[in-house]
Structure formats: C-alpha cells, structure tokens
Amino acid sequence: MLKVKVASSKILSTQSKKEIQESLYGMFGEKVEVIYEIDKTLIAGFTVKFGSKTLDLSVKSLLEKI
Amino acid sequence: MEKLGIDLFSIGVQIVNFFLLLFILKKFLYKPVLEMIKKKQKEEDELNSRKIVAATDLEKANREADEIVTNAKTLQKSLLDEARKKAESEAKKTLEEADEKAKDLIKNAQKQAEIEAEKKLKNLSSMVRNELKSILTQSLPEILTQKQISEITEKALRRLKNYKKNDNAKS
Numbered sequence: 001m002l003k004v005k006v007a008s009s010k011i012l013s014t015q016s017k018k019e020i021q022e023s024l025y026g027m028f029g030e031k032v033e034v035i036y037e038i039d040k041t042l043i044a045g046f047t048v049k050f051g052s053k054t055l056d057l058s059v060k061s062l063l064e065k066i
Numbered sequence: 067m068e069k070l071g072i073d074l075f076s077i078g079v080q081i082v083n084f085f086l087l088l089f090i091l092k093k094f095l096y097k098p099v100l101e102m103i104k105k106k107q108k109e110e111d112e113l114n115s116r117k118i119v120a121a122t123d124l125e126k127a128n129r130e131a132d133e134i135v136t137n138a139k140t141l142q143k144s145l146l147d148e149a150r151k152k153a154e155s156e157a158k159k160t161l162e163e164a165d166e167k168a169k170d171l172i173k174n175a176q177k178q179a180e181i182e183a184e185k186k187l188k189n190l191s192s193m194v195r196n197e198l199k200s201i202l203t204q205s206l207p208e209i210l211t212q213k214q215i216s217e218i219t220e221k222a223l224r225r226l227k228n229y230k231k232n233d234n235a236k237s
Contacts, residue, residue, distance in 0.1 A: 009207070009215070016219055023226045043206045044218040048226065055229060057222035059206060063199050
C-alpha cells in the first residue's frame with residue numbers, strides 16, 4: 001500500500017481527512033495509507049508527501065513565493 | 067734809351083729769363099700738375115661713375131629687398147592664415163571629440179546610475195519582500211482565526227481534489 005504523509009498546522013477535522021483520503025484515492029487509483037502530522041510552520045493549509053514528491057498547499061509556500 | 071735809364075741788355079736778359087722760366091715751368095711744373103689734375107679728374111669721374119653704379123645697385127638691392135620683404139610678408143600672412151585655419155580646425159575637432167567623449171561619459175554615467183538604481187531597487191524590493199515574509203510568517207498564525215484556517219484548508223482540499231498524479235509537485 002502506498003504511504004502518504006500529510007502535514008498541517010492544526011489537527012485536521014475528520015471530514016477533511018476523509019476528503020483527503022478520497023482525493024488521494026482518485027489521484028492514485030488505489031487505497032493509500034495516510035500518516036498525519038503537525039507542522040506549525042505551515043501557518044495554514046497542508047502538504048502532501050508521496051515518494052520523493054511534495055504537494056505543498058500551505059500558506060508557508062504562498063509566502064515563499066512573494 | 068740810356069738817358070731814360072732803360073738798359074736794353076737787362077731787358078733782353080729779363081725777357082730771356084722770362085721765357086726760360088716759362089719753358090722750365092711748362093716743362094717741369096705745368097705739365098705734371100695738369101696731368102695730375104687730369105688723373106684726379108679721371109679718378110673723380112670713375113668714382114662718380116662707380117657711385118652711380120653703386121647707387122643703381124643699391125636701389126636695385128633696395129627694390130629686391132623690398133620685394134623680398136613683401137614676398138616674406140605675403141608668405142608670412144599665408145602661413146599665418148594656414149596655421150590659423152589649421153588651429154581652428156584642430157580646435158573644432160578637439161572640441162567635437164571632447165563633446166563626443168562628454169556625451170559618452172554622461173551616457174555611461176546615466177547607464178551606470180540606472181543600473182545602480184535598478185540594483186538598489188531590487189535589493190530594496192528583496193528586503194521588503196523578506197521583511198514582509200518575516201512579518202507575515204510571525205503574525206499570520208496569531209492573526210488567522212479558526213474560521214479562516216478552515217477556509218484555507220477547504221481551498222487546499224479543493225485544489226487537491228483537482229490535482230492529478232502527474233501534475234507538478236516538488237521533488
């Protein structure tokens with residue numbers, strides 16, 4: 001099973017986790033194991049790491065683009 | 067005659083003496099003197115002739131000298147005019163070159179100033195961006211409400227939903 005790490009600044013709600021799970025299933029076409037962790041430096045939003053790739057959907061990444 | 071006191075013999079002697087003296091004078095005095103006078107006269111004539119020739123030569127020399135002076139003055143004027151024209155031309159050329167150099171210098175200085183200004187602006191912009199990032203990084207966690215954080219999370223979820231496996235993700 002594919003392992004994916006999702007980091008967020010705050011604990012995600014159950015609904016959010018469900019949506020993430022569904023999105024990842026849609027993306028990979030298979031069930032994935034999601035490991036959630038807290039990273040306060042992200043400010044808001046979250047990041048998704050799978051393999052060597054990172055999908056950054058955090059406010060931190062937006063600030064870095066300024 | 068004797069009664070009158072006239073001695074014919076004495077008179078005859080006197081007459082002979084007179085002619086003898088006349089002969090001697092003519093022979094030894096008048097002739098050399100006349101020749102000397104003639105010679106002197108001739109010398110004087112030659113001297114006068116030479117004076118005339120000398121005067122003519124002098125006049126000719128003066129005329130030639132005048133001509134030389136006139137020619138020299140003309141040449142001098144011509145040379146001066148030429149030198150003035152050349153100097154004016156050189157000065158004009160130098161001025162034009164200096165003007166061109168000054169323009170180049172100004173242009174380069176302006177370009178340099180623009181580059182410096184652009185560099186400073188970039189630095190300033192970078193500083194402002196960094197400062198802004200720092201401020202936002204520090205303040206946003208305190209400013210953002212739970213509702214706003216939830217909205218951001220929802221937005222991120224929507225983006226994740228639209229995301230496909232092969233879309234760009236940081237390696």
